[in-house]
Amino acid sequence: MSTVTARRSHRDIDVVLAALRARFGNRITTSASVLEQHGRDEGHHATMPPDVVVYAQSTDDVVAVVALCREHKMPLIPYGTGTSLEGHVAALEGGVCLDVAQMDQVLRVSPDDLDCTVQCGVTRNQLNDYLRDTGLFFPIDPGADASLGGMAATRASGTNAVRYGTMRDNVLSLEVVTADGKVVRTARRARKSSAGYDLTRLFVGSEGTLGIITEVTLRLYGIPEAVLAAVCPFPSVAQAVDTVVATIQSGVPIGRVELVDPFAMRAVNAYGNLDYGVAPTLFFEFHGTKAGVDEQVAIVKELAAAQGGSEFRWASTADERNKLWHARHNAHYALMAMRPGCRAWPTDVCVPISRLAQCITETEADLEASPLQSGMVGHVGDGNFHVDFLIDPSKPEEMAEARRLNERMVMRALAMDGTCTGEHGVGYGKIDFLAAEHGEGVALMRLLKRTFDPDNILNPGKVVRV
Amino acid sequence: MSTVTARRSHRDIDVVLAALRARFGNRITTSASVLEQHGRDEGHHATMPPDVVVYAQSTDDVVAVVALCREHKMPLIPYGTGTSLEGHVAALEGGVCLDVAQMDQVLRVSPDDLDCTVQCGVTRNQLNDYLRDTGLFFPIDPGADASLGGMAATRASGTNAVRYGTMRDNVLSLEVVTADGKVVRTARRARKSSAGYDLTRLFVGSEGTLGIITEVTLRLYGIPEAVLAAVCPFPSVAQAVDTVVATIQSGVPIGRVELVDPFAMRAVNAYGNLDYGVAPTLFFEFHGTKAGVDEQVAIVKELAAAQGGSEFRWASTADERNKLWHARHNAHYALMAMRPGCRAWPTDVCVPISRLAQCITETEADLEASPLQSGMVGHVGDGNFHVDFLIDPSKPEEMAEARRLNERMVMRALAMDGTCTGEHGVGYGKIDFLAAEHGEGVALMRLLKRTFDPDNILNPGKVVRV
Numbered sequence: 001m002s003t004v005t006a007r008r009s010h011r012d013i014d015v016v017l018a019a020l021r022a023r024f025g026n027r028i029t030t031s032a033s034v035l036e037q038h039g040r041d042e043g044h045h046a047t048m049p050p051d052v053v054v055y056a057q058s059t060d061d062v063v064a065v066v067a068l069c070r071e072h073k074m075p076l077i078p079y080g081t082g083t084s085l086e087g088h089v090a091a092l093e094g095g096v097c098l099d100v101a102q103m104d105q106v107l108r109v110s111p112d113d114l115d116c117t118v119q120c121g122v123t124r125n126q127l128n129d130y131l132r133d134t135g136l137f138f139p140i141d142p143g144a145d146a147s148l149g150g151m152a153a154t155r156a157s158g159t160n161a162v163r164y165g166t167m168r169d170n171v172l173s174l175e176v177v178t179a180d181g182k183v184v185r186t187a188r189r190a191r192k193s194s195a196g197y198d199l200t201r202l203f204v205g206s207e208g209t210l211g212i213i214t215e216v217t218l219r220l221y222g223i224p225e226a227v228l229a230a231v232c233p234f235p236s237v238a239q240a241v242d243t244v245v246a247t248i249q250s251g252v253p254i255g256r257v258e259l260v261d262p263f264a265m266r267a268v269n270a271y272g273n274l275d276y277g278v279a280p281t282l283f284f285e286f287h288g289t290k291a292g293v294d295e296q297v298a299i300v301k302e303l304a305a306a307q308g309g310s311e312f313r314w315a316s317t318a319d320e321r322n323k324l325w326h327a328r329h330n331a332h333y334a335l336m337a338m339r340p341g342c343r344a345w346p347t348d349v350c351v352p353i354s355r356l357a358q359c360i361t362e363t364e365a366d367l368e369a370s371p372l373q374s375g376m377v378g379h380v381g382d383g384n385f386h387v388d389f390l391i392d393p394s395k396p397e398e399m400a401e402a403r404r405l406n407e408r409m410v411m412r413a414l415a416m417d418g419t420c421t422g423e424h425g426v427g428y429g430k431i432d433f434l435a436a437e438h439g440e441g442v443a444l445m446r447l448l449k450r451t452f453d454p455d456n457i458l459n460p461g462k463v464v465r466v
Numbered sequence: 467m468s469t470v471t472a473r474r475s476h477r478d479i480d481v482v483l484a485a486l487r488a489r490f491g492n493r494i495t496t497s498a499s500v501l502e503q504h505g506r507d508e509g510h511h512a513t514m515p516p517d518v519v520v521y522a523q524s525t526d527d528v529v530a531v532v533a534l535c536r537e538h539k540m541p542l543i544p545y546g547t548g549t550s551l552e553g554h555v556a557a558l559e560g561g562v563c564l565d566v567a568q569m570d571q572v573l574r575v576s577p578d579d580l581d582c583t584v585q586c587g588v589t590r591n592q593l594n595d596y597l598r599d600t601g602l603f604f605p606i607d608p609g610a611d612a613s614l615g616g617m618a619a620t621r622a623s624g625t626n627a628v629r630y631g632t633m634r635d636n637v638l639s640l641e642v643v644t645a646d647g648k649v650v651r652t653a654r655r656a657r658k659s660s661a662g663y664d665l666t667r668l669f670v671g672s673e674g675t676l677g678i679i680t681e682v683t684l685r686l687y688g689i690p691e692a693v694l695a696a697v698c699p700f701p702s703v704a705q706a707v708d709t710v711v712a713t714i715q716s717g718v719p720i721g722r723v724e725l726v727d728p729f730a731m732r733a734v735n736a737y738g739n740l741d742y743g744v745a746p747t748l749f750f751e752f753h754g755t756k757a758g759v760d761e762q763v764a765i766v767k768e769l770a771a772a773q774g775g776s777e778f779r780w781a782s783t784a785d786e787r788n789k790l791w792h793a794r795h796n797a798h799y800a801l802m803a804m805r806p807g808c809r810a811w812p813t814d815v816c817v818p819i820s821r822l823a824q825c826i827t828e829t830e831a832d833l834e835a836s837p838l839q840s841g842m843v844g845h846v847g848d849g850n851f852h853v854d855f856l857i858d859p860s861k862p863e864e865m866a867e868a869r870r871l872n873e874r875m876v877m878r879a880l881a882m883d884g885t886c887t888g889e890h891g892v893g894y895g896k897i898d899f900l901a902a903e904h905g906e907g908v909a910l911m912r913l914l915k916r917t918f919d920p921d922n923i924l925n926p927g928k929v930v931r932v
Contacts (some may be wrong), residue, residue, distance in 0.1 A: 196892055222716075251688040352581070437661050445662050
């Protein structure tokens with residue numbers, strides 16, 4: 001799949017280290033353990049440590065690091081919380097890791113405009129804690145407590161994208177440091193604009209390869225008057241999926257709707273000491289006014305019953321809901337706990353919902369025929385689902401089998417007019433699938449990369465190879 | 467404001483004409499009246515006719531015209547319905563106008579996926595007529611019956627963007643012919659994707675300057691179970707605006723909410739033989755389930771009453787609603803009819819809604835102090851409003867006064883962190899405001915233009931000058 005280029009950093013690294021030390025003092029480190037930790041994410045990719053980690057606290061810091069890396073043609077890899085999954089933070093050619101965790105200030109909240117601006121290192125939970133007394137929240141929820149800069153950079157989404165959209169839809173504007181050291185604000189704070197090319201969307205999803213995101217302006221939402229969650233088992237995955245498809249097609253503005261397969265339910269029960277039934281299960285959340293939620297629930301109960309799903313377990317208090325979603329969100333970790341010492345190889349296809357049942361059914365058949373252990377969870381309202389393969393990375397035959405299954409899933413999704421990644425991004429793990437998905441479009445992407453980063457210093461080897 | 471470059475087309479135009487005639491036969495014309503008609507839009511800009519109009523029927527036709535224009539470095543201006551407002555179709559340097567009205571096929575509708583694909587020349591009304599029996603509709607409604615390719619190209623929106631978003635949010639994918647003649651599909655049909663740079667959003671709003679949009683894949687929506695519209699007068703524009711701001715902040719998912727000022731109400735009454743009160747007026751539309759609409763109406767009635775608005779006139783049947791929205795949509799033409807023979811100079815600022823009341827109030831003071839006649843209408847739920855100046859373009863002092871007022875509006879909006887154009891686009895009319903709005907961002911836009919269109923053949927002189 002992925003070819004790894006030789007380290008580019010050896011040539012001038014000592015000069016760069018000296019310059020970084022002069023400016024940043026003890027805000028840089030070359031400690032082996034810190035480098036290791038910054039060279040891997042939560043996916044299955046090998047650790048590729050950078051040569052140095054520098055902790056930025058301001059946009060000026062970022063400008064200084066970019067200038068230095070540009071001068072020395074040194075790879076520069078932005079790092080938020082390291083919760084990406086496709087090798088996004090791997091230092092494929094060595095270089096400087098720019099850790100933005102200390103850029104953690106909420107800069108502005110405008111309740112009247114339902115928006116806010118944060119530094120890139122603020123995490124989504126940190127923002128929602130900050131918003132607690134305002135009656136507002138930021139909905140996008142990829143599971144991990146990722147940084148908002150990182151979420152913008154990977155075009156993240158998660159469990160409630162079905163209602164609120166993805167980072168594409170919820171970023172109003174960005175501050176970006178470009179490869180030539182300019183600080184660019186991509187848009188004003190108006191809700192809509194036709195003023196020129198959409199620079200905001202150009203950087204959302206660019207994974208640090210076109211510029212470094214330093215500030216993020218986000219849409220916020222009023223906390224719904226009523227929120228109700230439920231778990232419901234189904235006789236088969238196909239029937240669960242059909243319920244979701246019918247729900248979406250009926251226009252119910254559902255807050256979340258998540259599929260968890262029996263193996264993953266078993267994992268969730270074991271990990272969280274829970275007693276859910278071990279069956280294909282949907283996790284629902286309804287948002288709205290009290291009457292609106294009642295209406296939604298009535299429709300969805302009817303649709304579920306038609307597919308053999310009638311044992312709803314409700315969670316109406318915030319505590320019960322948190323417990324329910326905690327279980328769902330920990331599925332990735334719960335699955336890994338099913339095979340101690342293993343790693344999870346997470347897949348991420350997304351297809352038009354009319355093809356979802358077929359796509360999942362065919363995938364299930366593949367999984368049943370495979371010796372690998374795996375669990376499936378999915379944001380099925382968007383047509384997006386994940387199979388996590390539980391693998392021992394030291395066993396080449398397991399890696400090969402996971403690779404084979406993943407490739408079959410991706411090719412099946414593409415044949416259904418879907419995408420190789422619904423929300424995890426490309427990193428270097430999906431880079432070879434991009435041509436299969438986009439054809440001529442990849443040439444345009446390469447053109448963009450060469451134009452915005454002619455020396456290929458920004459997160460080199462990710463999204464496209466130049 | 468706008469500088470007009472010398473015609474670039476004279477050199478090779480005869481060769482190009484011969485080649486076009488050889489391929490397209492009677493699908494090209496150099497008739498003076500047709501050239502005139504294709505050299506102007508519905509705004510206030512001077513007519514700048516192209517040298518030839520060619521009628522494309524297929525993507526292959528577009529590829530052929532692009533190849534010819536590339537070979538001869540000939541300006542190429544795409545033309546949908548000519549309903550743009552900022553000189554988008556003006557042939558500033560002469561050249562070939564590519565009329566796509568005959569690319570009018572609805573290629574695919576997938577009711578299960580709530581999406582469709584159309585050729586670029588299909589208009590929004592044509593699409594909605596086509597969808598009539600499906601229970602689905604395409605909501606984006608800029609007033610004019612524009613082509614969907616043109617709407618994508620200008621990132622159009624209109625009266626119900628407050629509920630459904632703009633073309634940015636509703637285009638799933640595009641087919642685009644690039645300046646080097648490649649046919650690129652920008653994305654798959656999955657609802658979401660993190661697979662590389664957002665090529666779709668790069669072309670949405672690019673106004674034909676980065677590539678020619680030939681096919682558009684769009685999101686569709688189920689027609690709401692209940693739709694209710696109403697008109698309500700207010701004692702002042704400020705109170706009407708405050709009602710809207712409170713509505714948005716309360717989270718009511720309102721379908722449309724439009725402001726019409728007293729002068730425009732007078733125009734609407736005269737034009738449509740109607741008897742609405744001549745006052746600052748809000749036009750509302752509520753979409754949802756029956757119970758949901760009742761809830762929304764109850765909240766909005768309370769918010770309106772608090773601002774002195776209580777005389778709601780309701781339209782519940784489709785006929786009554788059509789009449790009501792026909793009146794609002796014809797405001798532009800109704801205003802022009804108030805001064806026979808005049809043209810309208812439409813403005814288009816958009817600000818964060820917390821600043822909207824102040825922005826409109828200060829604008830009103832400017833208008834009262836000016837000798838120009840003007841009317842105001844606005845998509846105030848988005849913070850977007852339009853003042854139409856009624857001018858005689860042959861009178862330099864009227865043009866100068868409209869220019870002065872427009873510039874004050876734009877600078878006021880920018881000072882409030884708003885945009886110079888909420889939905890009309892840049893064309894060449896707003897090109898000088900782009901630097902004021904985007905600063906360093908304009909350099910990135912120029913870089914994009916030079917990269918995607920190195921010979922500057924695609925709608926030259928629009929969005930950015932190179």
